[in-house]
Amino acid sequence: LAYYCGDRLAMSGGSSGQNFCSSNAGFSGTPLWKLKQQGQIPNHFQQVEEAKELQAKEQREEEEAAATLRVVVDAVSLGRVEYNLVRHLIVKDLRKVAARSKISLPTTGLFENKAPLQLFALFDGQSSAEGAGPMAAECCAKTLLPKLLRNMSAIPQGYENATFLKACLKKAFEDLDKEVLRNQPSIQDGCGGAVALLVGEKLFTAVCGKCELILVEAGQRRGIKQDPCKAVNMGSQQGSWSIPEDQKFLVDNGGMVFPGEGGKLMTSNPQGHTTAVSRSIGDRAWKGSMGGLPGSLKLVRSMPETRYTDVSWADRHVALMLTSAPVSYIPTDQASVTISDFELKPRAASGEIASRAASAPQNGNAQCTTIVVYFVPKDDKVVQEPAAKRAKKEAESVRLRHIVVRHMETSSPFDPVRNVPVNRSPQEAEAMLRQALQELILEAKSIKLPAGKKPGAAAFQPTPKFTSLCKELSECPTAQKGGGMIGDLGWLQPDELKSRFGPAFSEAVKNLNPGQWSDLATSEMGIHIFQRIA
Numbered sequence: 450l451a452y453y454c455g456d457r458l459a460m461s462g463g464s465s466g467q468n469f470c471s472s473n474a475g476f477s478g479t480p481l482w483k484l485k486q487q488g489q490i491p492n493h494f495q496q497v498e499e500a501k502e503l504q505a506k507e508q509r510e511e512e513e514a515a516a517t518l519r520v521v522v523d524a525v526s527l528g529r530v531e532y533n534l535v536r537h538l539i540v541k542d543l544r545k546v547a548a549r550s551k552i553s554l555p556t557t558g559l560f561e562n563k564a565p566l567q568l569f570a571l572f573d574g575q576s577s578a579e580g581a582g583p584m585a586a587e588c589c590a591k592t593l594l595p596k597l598l599r600n601m602s603a604i605p606q607g608y609e610n611a612t613f614l615k616a617c618l619k620k621a622f623e624d625l626d627k628e629v630l631r632n633q634p635s636i637q638d639g640c641g642g643a644v645a646l647l648v649g650e651k652l653f654t655a656v657c658g659k660c661e662l663i664l665v666e667a668g669q670r671r672g673i674k675q676d677p678c679k680a681v682n683m684g685s686q687q688g689s690w691s692i693p694e695d696q697k698f699l700v701d702n703g704g705m706v707f708p709g710e711g712g713k714l715m716t717s718n719p720q721g722h723t724t725a726v727s728r729s730i731g732d733r734a735w736k737g738s739m740g741g742l743p744g745s746l747k748l749v750r751s752m753p754e755t756r757y758t759d760v761s762w763a764d765r766h767v768a769l770m771l772t773s774a775p776v777s778y779i780p781t782d783q784a785s786v787t788i789s790d791f792e793l794k795p796r797a798a799s800g801e802i803a804s805r806a807a808s809a810p811q812n813g814n815a816q817c818t819t820i821v822v823y824f825v826p827k828d829d830k831v832v833q834e835p836a837a838k839r840a841k842k843e844a845e846s847v848r849l850r851h852i853v854v855r856h857m858e859t860s861s862p863f864d865p866v867r868n869v870p871v872n873r874s875p876q877e878a879e880a881m882l883r884q885a886l887q888e889l890i891l892e893a894k895s896i897k898l899p900a901g902k903k904p905g906a907a908a909f910q911p912t913p914k915f916t917s918l919c920k921e922l923s924e925c926p927t928a929q930k931g932g933g934m935i936g937d938l939g940w941l942q943p944d945e946l947k948s949r950f951g952p953a954f955s956e957a958v959k960n961l962n963p964g965q966w967s968d969l970a971t972s973e974m975g976i977h978i979f980q981r982i983a
Contacts, residue, residue, distance in 0.1 A: 518565050518650060518762060519825040521960070523795035523968070526818040527807040527876060528775070533583040534574040535773045535818040536590035543568050543598075543646075552598045558609025564649035568594075569822055573773040574640045575815060576658035576688075578724040578732040578749045582638025585731035589625045589640060596628075597621040597646075611651065615755040618644060618655040622730065626751035629731040630739050639732030642753065643684065643771045645822070650760045652769075655753035656684025657728045659774035664758065665767045665785050678767060678789045680781035687728050687754040690714035695727035702737075704748040719744050728752065763826040768798075770822075775815035776806040788821060790887065794968035795821040797883050804880060846943075847958055850911060850936040851979035852885060852923040853972075854878040860973045864924040871924070878976045882969055885918045886978050889966055908964040908982050911935055915980070924975065937982070950974070 524537050540546060543566035547554050554560060570593055572586040600617040622642065629636050641658020656662045662683040668676030690696055690706045691714050699706060699716055709715035709725065717723045718735055730751045733740030737747030760766050768788050776784075784802050791798040799819040806817040855862060855871045856878040862871040892914040910933050911919070919928050919936040927936050946955040950972040957970045961981040970977045 518647075518827075520567060520647075520822050521793055521795050521825055521968075522569065522820065522822040523799055524818065524820040525796065525800040525803045525879075526773075526816060527800075527803045528812060528815050528817045530816055532581075532816055534581055534586065534816045536572045536586045537771070537818060537820055538568065538570040538590055538593065539820070540568040540594070542566070543594075546594055547598050547602075550595065550598060552595075552602050554598070554602055555604050555606070555609045557606065559611070559614065559648050559651060560609050565647070567647040568597075568644070569769065569771060569820055570642065570644040571660055571771045571773065571818065571820060572640045572642045572730075573658065573660040573818070574638060576641025576660050576726060576729060576774045577639040578726045578729050578735045579638055579722065582640075584633075584636040585629050585638050586640040588629055588633055588636060589642060589730055592625060592628055593621065593644070596624040597644075600624075611653070611757045614646070614648065614651075614653050615655075615757055618646065618653055618755050619753060622655060622657055622751050622753045626730045626736075627739075630733050630736060630741065634741070636731060637733060639729040639735075639749075641688070641726070641729055641774065644753075645769055645771065647760070650762055652758040652760045652766075653755065654683040654758070655755045656687065657730060657751060657753040658688050658726060659777065660684075661770075661772045661774075661777050661781075663770040663772075663781055663784065665770065665788050667765055667767050677782070678785040680785040682781060683756050684754050687752075688726065690716060690725065690727050692727065698750060699727070699748055702748055703746050716748060718748060719746060724749070760824065763824040766824055768821060768823045770799075770802070771820040772802070772806075773816060773818040775809075775812045775817050776802065776819055778809050778811065779806050788823075790890065791968075793823050793825065794886070794966075795823055796879075796969040797886055800879050800969070801883055804876075804883075846940045847946075847961075848940050848982040849938045849958065849979045850915070850919075850982055851925070851927070851938055851977050852882065852915075852919050852936060853925045853975045853977045854881050854922055855924045855975035859975050865926055866924055866928055875976065879969055881922060882976050882978050885922060886966065886969070888914055888918065889978070889980075893966070908980060909933070938979075950977075 520541070522539055522541070524539065526535060544554065544563065570590070572589040574583050574586040575581045577585065597617065600620050604613050604617065621644070625642070641660040642655070643660045643662040644655045645662060646653040652664070654662050664681040664683055666679045666681060668678050686692060687695065690699065696706055704716050706714050706716055709723065713725045715723045715725050720734060722734065724735070727749060728751065729735070729749055732749055734742055734745055735747070735749040737745055739747065770784060770788065779802060787801050788798050791801065799821040803817045803819040806812055807815070855864060856873050856875045857871060858875055864871055892912055896912070916935055923936060925936070927938060930937060943955060946958060954970045954972050954977070957967050958981065961967060963981050963983050965981055967977070967979045970979070
């Protein structure tokens with residue numbers, strides 16, 4: 450039997466001459482369980498449970514914020530993609546990247562309540578002063594995240610505001626320029642860059658060079674009609690020698706502007722090279738002593754145009770678009786209409802815009818890349834639902850009808866309906882389905898439902914347009930079914946969706962309501978568009 454006496458442990462029937470270090474020191478004669486009950490000794494089990502509850506609460510808050518501020522995003526690159534002139538980044542959860550990199554981010558100000566962090570970026574080697582090349586763009590895409598996260602982690606406490614976040618983006622571009630010029634001596638080319646950082650509902654943008662970053666705003670509603678979407682160019686005050694600020698920088702550093710081919714304003718360096726690009730990352734022949742080339746002048750700078758916008762999520766603000774320089778030949782108003790037509794379908798929208806740019810005569814040797822980011826309308830009901838109910842919904846089976854177009858890169862490039870081999874490319878398959886999707890969307894808008902009938906109820910029977918397109922295009926045996934069963938895949942469980950069609954297909958289905966058409970989705974069979982029946 451043992452009992453405590455000051456800082457000495459006395460043992461009945463044994464030696465009492467040793468001193469022991471005890472966590473219970475000073476509590477004479479009181480049993481350990483009694484001290485814990487009285488709260489005089491910490492209850493480690495309770496502390497662990499409280500820590501788990503706090504962690505679970507923080508995770509729920511993060512999930513709720515992410516569920517509220519959702520985006521759907523995709524990118525398409527067409528043209529001379531084998532040159533690898535354009536690199537892009539899509540990061541839907543920047544906090545996870547920071548955690549894996551063991552970088553601590555601020556916790557107050559704009560970062561409080563673990564505000565969701567999302568990043569979309571594009572670096573274009575065609576927006577180079579020295580001539581198109583892939584190396585600077587690849588270097589920037591690889592090093593942007595660590596440099597930006599380190600800048601964000603260094604924001605002083607109490608200064609987690611829009612001014613300091615814009616400064617972080619500017620500093621990131623400066624760091625990228627130094628990385629290319631000082632640490633990568635083999636890189637001679639340069640690139641432009643466009644970065645969009647979402648901190649909760651705050652949008653921070655940075656654009657340098659000829660690539661573009663467009664914020665698409667909804668048109669004004671006039672009664673039952675609505676004006677077309679409006680495109681806001683977030684980098685319009687830089688990148689060209691027609692900008693007074695860029696002209697002044699050039700003249701102050703010993704350069705001059707002159708008209709070039711097609712009336713474009715140009716400048717030249719001491720080596721006799723000319724350029725219409727006023728800002729870029731890299732391009733050591735245009736960066737003076739920083740570039741390390743004797744006799745060069747600093748005529749081009751890497752400072753981006755930065756902006757800050759409070760996003761009216763899926764209300765006033767509809768989407769973001771980031772493009773490589775050759776896509777700028779497509780008028781932004783036309784691109785905005787495409788984004789509006791393919792509502793919440795980023796694969797179709799980005800593919801259509803990139804396809805139009807790639808088909809332009811002047812872009813015969815160009816790489817046309819487009820990223821489209823849609824702001825998904827907020828659904829507070831989803832956030833308020835218990836986790837168990839949400840999980841049950843996600844586990845429910847769904848019924849789908851589809852059109853699939855195969856291509857030569859599938860596991861089985863053979864059309865089982867027409868019994869012929871398939872020789873088309875994935876890009877050609879996507880173009881066929883984009884056209885089909887446009888026709889189905891237009892048809893859906895023209896259908897007038899009887900009073901009291903929900904849109905989902907109309908999906909039980911295929912429309913005339915779907916029936917004709919399915920017969921004409923689909924390379925699945927379901928296209929041979931008759932009547933209302935044409936294209937019908939039947940009821941599918943989530944696990945079956947993943948195993949048969951892949952995780953991307955399953956994710957696309959999860960976000961559809963009955964009656965809605967999907968974006969383009971890829972599986973081992975080919976490219977699909979599908980409608981949720983029930």
